[in-house]
Amino acid sequence: xxxxxxxxxxxxxxxPQGKAVGHALESLGFSGVKDxxxxxxxxxxLDETDAAKAKEAAESMCRKLLANTVIENFSVExx
Amino acid sequence: xxxxxxxxxxxxxxxPQGKAVGHALESLGFSGVKDxxxxxxxxxxLDETDAAKAKEAAESMCRKLLANTVIENFSVExx
Numbered sequence: 001x002x003x004x005x006x007x008x009x010x011x012x013x014x015x016p017q018g019k020a021v022g023h024a025l026e027s028l029g030f031s032g033v034k035d036x037x038x039x040x041x042x043x044x045x046l047d048e049t050d051a052a053k054a055k056e057a058a059e060s061m062c063r064k065l066l067a068n069t070v071i072e073n074f075s076v077e078x079x
Numbered sequence: 080x081x082x083x084x085x086x087x088x089x090x091x092x093x094x095p096q097g098k099a100v101g102h103a104l105e106s107l108g109f110s111g112v113k114d115x116x117x118x119x120x121x122x123x124x125l126d127e128t129d130a131a132k133a134k135e136a137a138e139s140m141c142r143k144l145l146a147n148t149v150i151e152n153f154s155v156e157x158x
Binding site: 006025028036038039043044 | 107115120124140
């Protein structure tokens with residue numbers, strides 16, 4: 001079973017990497033770019049076959065390792 | 080209009096970061112982790128109000144800057 005995890009910065013947390021990408025896009029001639037935020041997309045392949053248990057395990061992984069919950073949000077989809 | 084971009088490594092491309100995270104998860108006591116792949120999740124806020132044009136612009140951004148199309152795939156959702 002595959003868990004798809006999105007880890008994104010919380011609102012209000014500065015994203016210098018996103019700002020840099022935004023400026024680079026402008027330099028390349030893309031106009032109308034208001035904001036860029038960069039997060040991580042993590043795919044975890046699990047042996048678990050029960051969707052609820054797999055989701056629970058993935059959420060636990062996020063809290064313990066994959067996300068820094070002080071500054072980041074995470075969401076988990078299983079399927 | 081917000082474009083949500085997923086950038087993932089192509090199949091067959093080694094992902095040492097993902098391997099390291101997989102081993103770290105095992106060390107933390109998570110069993111049954113078969114594989115971990117790490118990609119980027121990029122949110123681009125655009126002035127454009129036409130969904131088709133916004134998607135086209137975001138795909139062009141991917142080809143020119145956001146993704147390395149030699150080793151990475153990208154997908155764009157607009158909404």
